[in-house]
Amino acid sequence: MYEEQDLDLDTIGKTQKNKKYVKIIVIVSVIVALAIVGALFFTLYGKDDETANSSEGNVVSETVSESSVASVESISDDLSEEISGEIISEVASGEASEESVDASEESSEEVSEEPEHGWVINSMGYTYLYQGKGYNQFNGTSSTAGKYAAALNEFVQSVSFPVYSMIAPTAVEFVEIPYDVKQSDDFYNSSQKNFISNSYEAFKGTGIDIYSSISSKAKEEYLYFRTDKNWTADAAYLAYVDFCSATGNIPAAKTGYELGSYNGYLGNFYNATSSMKLKANADVVNYYRVNVSFPCTVNMYSGNLVYKDRALIYTQLTNPTSFGYYAFLGDRGESFTITSQNSATEKSILVIGDSSAFPFVPFLAANYRNIYFINAEAYKGNVQSYISDKTIDEAVVLSYATSATTSSYVSKLGDMFKTVAEPSPEQSSESEPSNS
Numbered sequence: 001m002y003e004e005q006d007l008d009l010d011t012i013g014k015t016q017k018n019k020k021y022v023k024i025i026v027i028v029s030v031i032v033a034l035a036i037v038g039a040l041f042f043t044l045y046g047k048d049d050e051t052a053n054s055s056e057g058n059v060v061s062e063t064v065s066e067s068s069v070a071s072v073e074s075i076s077d078d079l080s081e082e083i084s085g086e087i088i089s090e091v092a093s094g095e096a097s098e099e100s101v102d103a104s105e106e107s108s109e110e111v112s113e114e115p116e117h118g119w120v121i122n123s124m125g126y127t128y129l130y131q132g133k134g135y136n137q138f139n140g141t142s143s144t145a146g147k148y149a150a151a152l153n154e155f156v157q158s159v160s161f162p163v164y165s166m167i168a169p170t171a172v173e174f175v176e177i178p179y180d181v182k183q184s185d186d187f188y189n190s191s192q193k194n195f196i197s198n199s200y201e202a203f204k205g206t207g208i209d210i211y212s213s214i215s216s217k218a219k220e221e222y223l224y225f226r227t228d229k230n231w232t233a234d235a236a237y238l239a240y241v242d243f244c245s246a247t248g249n250i251p252a253a254k255t256g257y258e259l260g261s262y263n264g265y266l267g268n269f270y271n272a273t274s275s276m277k278l279k280a281n282a283d284v285v286n287y288y289r290v291n292v293s294f295p296c297t298v299n300m301y302s303g304n305l306v307y308k309d310r311a312l313i314y315t316q317l318t319n320p321t322s323f324g325y326y327a328f329l330g331d332r333g334e335s336f337t338i339t340s341q342n343s344a345t346e347k348s349i350l351v352i353g354d355s356s357a358f359p360f361v362p363f364l365a366a367n368y369r370n371i372y373f374i375n376a377e378a379y380k381g382n383v384q385s386y387i388s389d390k391t392i393d394e395a396v397v398l399s400y401a402t403s404a405t406t407s408s409y410v411s412k413l414g415d416m417f418k419t420v421a422e423p424s425p426e427q428s429s430e431s432e433p434s435n436s
Contacts, residue, residue, distance in 0.1 A: 114277050117181055122272035128172075128187050132281035133226040134269025135172040137187065140195035140405035148404040148413075149202035152397055155417035156205045158384060163205035164246065164396040166239060167196045167404055168231060168356045169214055171224035192401040199404065208246045208396075210239040225283045228267020229355075229402075230325055233286050236359035239398070244367065247394065250344065252366035257288035260315050265324035285324035287313050287359075294365040295341045300333035302378075307331075312338065312362050328358040334379045335386070336361075338371040345369065348391055352376050352383070352416075353398035354409065360398060376413060384420045 117130040128135045149165075156163045173192040182188060193211055200207030214223060214235060223235035237254050244251040265283040269275075291312040298310040314327050329336060338361070348370035351361055354377050361373050372390060374383065376399070403409045 114275060117177075117187075118185055119187070120273040120275065124268065124272040127269055127273050128185070129269075129273065129275055129277065130175065130177055130181075132277045133171070133175070134229070134267075134273070134275075134278060135175065136170060136229055136402050138170065138172055138189045138192055138195075138402055138405065140190055140192065140401060142195075142198045144405045144410075145195050145198035146202045147407075148399075148410050149199045149204075151410050151414040151417060153202075153204045154414065154419070155383060155395075155397075156203075158417070158419050159387075159392070159395070161392050162394045164208050164243070164394070165200065165203050165205055166208045166210055166243065166396060166398045167199060168235075168239060168398065168400050169193070169196070169211050170229070170231075170400055170402050171218075173401070174215065174218040174224075195401055195405070206246065208242055210242045213238045213242055222284075222286075225265070225267050225285075226281050227265065227270040227278045227283050228325065229269065229400075230267065231356060231359070233288060233328070233359040236356070237288070237363060239360055240363040243396065249367045252290075252293070252363070254288050254363075256293065257290055258292055259286060259288060260313075260327075261286045262317065262320035262324040262327060264321050266321055267325065271322070282321075283324070285320065285327055287315070287327040288362070289313055289315065290362045290365050294343065296365050297339040297341075298329070299337045300329075300331065301335045301337075302331075302333045303380075307333065310336075312365065325355075325358070328362060329373075332375060332378055334375055334381075336371075336373040336375075338365065338373065340365040340369055340371070343367060343369045347393040348372065350374070350387060350390075350392045350395035351398065352395065352413075354400055354403045356400050356403075357398045374416075376409070376416065379416065381416070382418065382420055383416045384418075 114129075118128070120127045120129055126137070128137060148167075152163070152165055169192045172189055177187070193215075196207075196209075196211055200209075217223065217238065221234060222232055223238075224231050234254075241251045243249070262285040263282070265285045266279060267283065270278040270282075296312045298312055300307040300310050310330055312329065314330050317323055317326060320327075326332075332355075343365060344367050346369045347367070349364060349368045349372070351357055351364070351371065351373045353360070353373075353375070357373065357375075361371060364371050370390075372387070372392070374386065397413075399409070
């Protein structure tokens with residue numbers, strides 16, 4: 001019985017509203033008609049007595065305009081009062097407020113809700129999101145593997161010390177995504193394991209397998225960030241252990257280092273996409289204070305500028321949410337020179353790499369007296385010129401598999417490794433300053 005009564009009241013209310021709207025439409029129509037009549041009056045009779053009728057026309061026009069404005073304002077006020085009265089009445093009855101809250105909640109949920117998976121076009125190009133994590137697609141081939149090896153081979157053939165290559169797999173290699181999801185999103189990836197193997201086969205130096213140790217622990221340890229393209233310090237440590245095994249060094253146990261961390265890190269995947277799912281899945285940047293056991297002198301170089309007395313590990317970053325990865329060597333200079341006081345050997349090593357090298361390099365302080373690190377993504381010089389006044393015992397090139405398939409990165413390495421022609425004796429004598 002109550003449901004029928006509510007329905008009748010609702011119907012009556014709607015009918016009353018319709019009547020009010022019809023009344024408003026009629027009033028507006030009358031005003032428009034008056035305006036048209038005024039315009040016609042001025043057009044038809046304005047030519048007989050230009051001055052007088054012009055004045056009359058203006059009066060009529062002004063009168064119509066004023067009455068129109070007054071009418072519209074009156075209607076607007078009446079309509080506002082009617083609507084306000086109706087809303088107040090409905091809120092008082094508790095009917096409209098519930099509907100309004102429900103609609104607001106639904107709208108809020110729609111804005112904040114994001115799909116569980118899919119592509120996001122952004123400043124980085126394309127980022128794939130899956131269950132609150134970001135991924136870079138990998139589409140390396142045997143051809144691109146050969147091109148990367150060829151760039152490194154030019155360097156190998158130009159030096160007398162051993163050169164090692166380490167290609168780091170990325171997170172997308174180990175994520176399990178259902179086939180139907182990959183198919184619907186067109187998110188297919190080639191095998192990084194095969195790519196790395198093909199590159200090492202074409203490489204004329206020594207390729208170091210870090211894939212096996214990382215793949216064996218990728219599902220059980222925190223080796224990759226969720227909101228950033230980079231690997232963690234724990235993944236870099238696994239690579240360090242494999243490197244030591246291949247080069248005859250004894251790795252220092254990471255358990256001997258003090259562990260520190262930054263919470264709430266939001267990396268470049270988040271910065272590019274502003275995904276709320278990524279924000280809700282913020283990372284923790286763990287770092288090992290290698291510099292406590294192995295104090296180092298660190299200098300950073302950018303262009304012609306030298307920044308002395310830098311830190312190996314930064315434990316007091318002012319904005320770790322955005323720059324947590326800067327815990328490793330701080331700012332991204334073009335190159336770094338690191339002198340370790342308590343290293344196990346007097347050897348010197350040259351490291352050339354992308355961002356994967358930043359958490360890797362600090363661990364080398366346990367084994368090498370001098371570490372020369374070239375940030376391949378920022379360096380603008382020539383490697384031959386760089387090492388011309390240095391004694392290097394061995395070198396390693398460390399890159400993510402995704403970097404090794406990027407043509408711009410490989411081309412940059414090729415330019416860095418080009419052999420610089422030595423000046424002839426005549427050119428040398430001409431360029432030497434006179435003693436007089």
